[in-house]
Amino acid sequence: MYPIYRCVDDDNKPNQETFKCTEYGFESNADYNATINIRNRVCKAVLLNQLDNGAYEPKKFKREKVKDALLSLRGSGEIYKKVF
Numbered sequence: 624m625y626p627i628y629r630c631v632d633d634d635n636k637p638n639q640e641t642f643k644c645t646e647y648g649f650e651s652n653a654d655y656n657a658t659i660n661i662r663n664r665v666c667k668a669v670l671l672n673q674l675d676n677g678a679y680e681p682k683k684f685k686r687e688k689v690k691d692a693l694l695s696l697r698g699s700g701e702i703y704k705k706v707f
Contacts, residue, residue, distance in 0.1 A: 636653055639653065667679065669693065670682055670689070
């Protein structure tokens with residue numbers, strides 16, 4: 624998926640190393656592009672609240688609570704259930 628416009632297409636990944644958006648022409652390393660998508664999803668699902676107008680604001684957590692929440696998701700597969 625192209626991280627800005629959410630263009631999802633199987634043809635966006637012509638090979639293992641390359642991501643190339645078929646709709647917008649954006650090209651990047653496939654692994655780097657995936658990290659951007661994961662970061663964006665985690666931020667929205669774990670660290671941000673969506674407001675009624677569609678904007679986001681940070682959730683109010685103490686530092687240790689954020690650390691605990693993120694560590695609890697590491698390796699468990701739970702992040703995918705919460706994000707997708």
